[in-house]
Amino acid sequence: MxxxxxxxxxxxxxxxxxxxxxxxxxxxxxxxxxxxxxxxxxxxxxxxxxxxxxxxxxxxxxxxxxxxxxxxxxxxxxxxxxxxxxxxxxxxxxxxxxxxxxxxxxxxxxxxxxxxxxxxxxxxxxxxxxxxxxxxxxxxxxxxxxxxxxxxxxxxxxxxxxxxxxxxxxxxxxxxPTPEQRAETERLAREAYERAVEEERAHHERWAWGGRPPSEALRGIGGNVARLLPFDSDLVHALGAEDPDTQRAVAVLAARRACEAAGLDGLAWVDVALTAVTEGRRPLPPPFHEEARLWEAVYADSGLPDRWVVEAVPPERPPYVWPPLPAAPPGPTDARQRRSRLGRGLRGLIPPDPSDDEVPVMTVDVGYRVAAQARRTLQARAWTSQMHAALPTVLAAAEADPLKAALEAVWHAVNTYGEHHRTLLDEVRALCVARRTT
The missing domain is CATH 2.60.34.30 (Competence, DNA-entry nuclease inhibitor, ComJ)
Structure with a gap:
């Protein structure tokens, strides 16, 4: 047949x-x-x-x-x-x-x-x-x-x-090669590749954290720590090593300084919330007990201070350079990889797929900066509404985790201070040093 x-x-x-x-x-x-x-x-x-x-x-x-x-x-x-x-x-x-x-x-x-x-x-x-x-x-x-x-x-x-x-x-x-030899070669290549991938991850992590790896507490903190690192990575590591009382004191300091810079100190409902944060009372008093209620109160009061500051910009640093990776280990391939391997056998040249091109993706920081998008100097420098940046410091300082409270409050305070953020960071560092020496 x-x-x-x-x-x-x-x-x-x-x-x-x-x-x-x-x-x-x-x-x-x-x-x-x-x-x-x-x-x-x-x-x-x-x-x-x-x-x-x-x-x-x-x-x-x-x-x-x-x-x-x-x-x-x-x-x-x-x-x-x-x-x-x-x-x-x-x-x-x-x-x-x-x-x-x-x-x-x-x-x-x-x-x-x-x-x-x-x-x-x-x-x-x-x-x-x-x-x-x-x-x-x-x-x-x-x-x-x-x-x-x-x-x-x-x-x-x-x-x-x-x-x-x-x-x-x-x-x-x-x-x-025999099947056993091929399997052993693939195993060694796979292990070498996995080691290189882990070394690359650790290499990039050290660069992102200012040249040294973070503690486990910092690595898992999340939030805005990655945005705060470019401004002062040494301070971030120092905060991660402080005791909880010092971390909480830093959070309270950042909240108070931010509200003062925005002209919110002296407002009764803000002072009551700052006192609650200082004394460790939870939940915060209205309107800070719910974030949505807080912003409703802000937008309903046209008499609040309207201060603006040139946005905070971290110091420049050289761009990250990725270390070279070894060739990927042998294994299943998709259609495009398979096509490339077929052509290589006879030195064939294959035109690349348009889908192979990487398309860069731009992300936008969505938050209180939206309030500043219409305020530009003649040199197109962005401005930040200090009130919109300062109020989140109070919410951040009330976080249950004292380390996260400190990092988040400092981050929002940096944005409140804008181009003068170095003054705030120096005061935070001085507080940490003073508490360690007393």
Whole structure:
């Protein structure tokens, strides 16, 4: 019984077409596919894949896949014939054109299979190139399953110099690694890659935290600590090392100084909240007991101070330089990676997908700065509403975690002080030093 899942023309690129037993695993390089074989027309050295070389470089060629119950007899019209052993995977087996072209399901069972290929038009190899009239050669691939002799890669017929060339290439290649050797190589590469990824993560973390890694408490604090770090990373680390009472004192100081800078000190409802923060009373008195109620009260009172300050800008620092990473470990590849590997086997050049281009994403800091978006100097320097920056310091100082209370209150106070933020940070540092020496 003969079944022909493929019968017609296929598109050939770089003289190759492939059989994938598991399309998700990709295709090997040419040298991998031919390693250790005596034939160069059908590479079967990597389990589950076949690399078929054709007589045509680029164009369309007649192609027939025959699935038989027993080995076929040699047809005298076949110019070059080779046979290899192949075991399909359990899911599917497909014939695939190079570069993500058409595919055909072959429907091969997952049993030992003998595959013979007879690529025609070898005498016209190189006559059909991109932009030239297409040559009409033919290739027949026959697959037969059932009890078989030991695995083999035989050349049953050879009549062309091109076929002789590929046979010689295959015979000169070193034998492929054993499955155990391949697994060990992949394991070592994977471990080296994972180590490098972790070293890269730690390298970037040290840079982001001012040249040293953060404590576990700082690493897990979240909030605005990443925004405060560029202003004074040493102070952030110092706050992380202080005792809870000092951290709470810093939070209260930052809240009071921010409200003073914004002209909110002296307002009864603000002073009551600052007193509650200082005494550690929770929840805060209205309207600070709920953030939504706080802003409702602010927008309902047109008599509040309306002070603005040039926004705070951290000192400049050199941009981060990523350390080089080793090559990614071998493993499953997507379609674009697989296409690149196929072309590399014959030094093919593949145009990149437009989807490969990385598109930079810009993020916008959404918060009280929205209130300042219309205020610009003639030099386009941004301004910050001090009232909108100062009130969150009171909420931050009431945080249950004293470290988070200190960091968040200082962050909002820095924005309240704007271009004069250095004055605030120096006072915070002096408070920490004074508490440590008393």
């Amino acid at each position: 003969v079944r022909r899942p493929v019968m017609g023309e296929v598109r050939i690129e770089y003289g190759q077409i492939h059989v994938w037993s598991d399309p998700a695993s990709g295709s090997p390089d040419l040298t991998e596919a031919l390693a250790g074989q005596g034939t160069g027309l059908c590479g079967a050295a990597v389990a589950g894949t076949l690399w078929l070389n054709t007589g045509l470089h680029t164009g369309r060629v007649g192609f027939v896949v025959e699935v038989l119950d027993e080995e076929p007899a040699l047809d005298p019209v076949w110019e070059d014939v080779v046979e290899v052993s192949f075991r399909p995977g359990p899911l599917s087996t497909t014939l695939a054109e190079w570069g993500g072209g058409d595919t055909w399901e072959l429907g091969l069972p997952p049993v030992d299979t003998g595959c013979g290929t007879a690529p025609g038009a070898w005498t016209r190899r190189g006559s059909a190139r991109s932009g030239c009239p297409e040559s009409r050669g033919s290739t027949t691939t026959s697959c037969s399953s059932g009890p078989r002799r030991p695995p083999r890669t035989d050349c049953s017929a050879q009549t062309s110099r091109a076929a002789a060339y590929w046979h010689r290439v295959a015979r000169e290649l070193p034998p492929p």
